[in-house]
Amino acid sequence: MEVTEIRMLRWMCGHTRLDRIRNEVFRERLGIVSVCEKIKEGRLRWYGHVKGRQETAPVIAVETLNVEGRRSRGRPKLTWEERIRQDLLELHLSEDMIHDRCSWRRRIKVKDF
Incomplete structure (x- = not known):
């Protein structure tokens, strides 16, 4: 479930796993908890x-x-x-x-x- 959630957060921000940005950065940027x-x-x-x-x-x-x-x-x-x-x-x-x-x-x- 968390994998799908993070995948969607990355997609919303326009990034992929190849950008090597930590999951916490996306959560903080969007103000979303798990x-x-x-x-x-x-x-x-x-x-x-x-x-x-x-x-x-x-x-x-x-x-x-x-x-x-x-x-x-x-x-x-x-x-x-x-x-x-x-x-x-x-x-x-x-x-x-x-x-x-x-x-x-x-x-x-x-x-x-």
Whole structure:
């Protein structure tokens, strides 16, 4: 995903890889943060929204839903819960921080250049 993003940023600026300009230069010039970081921010925003809901909410029921059947062969796909756990570790956050909405929003917000 990042490769495609950088390729588009280079194209917008009229440069190619042969010009040997670092990716950070394009991000700073255009004032754009990584798409992956924005996706992580949205994922954590949704997580905070779900955890703030009441126990009777349908979203909570879906979160604890157990699907029957077998997975396909090969490496197992990363689940939403595992991805959220990784994001929380990366940003040094815990589930308890969700209850302070202003602080949570400030900590998950991706800083622009």
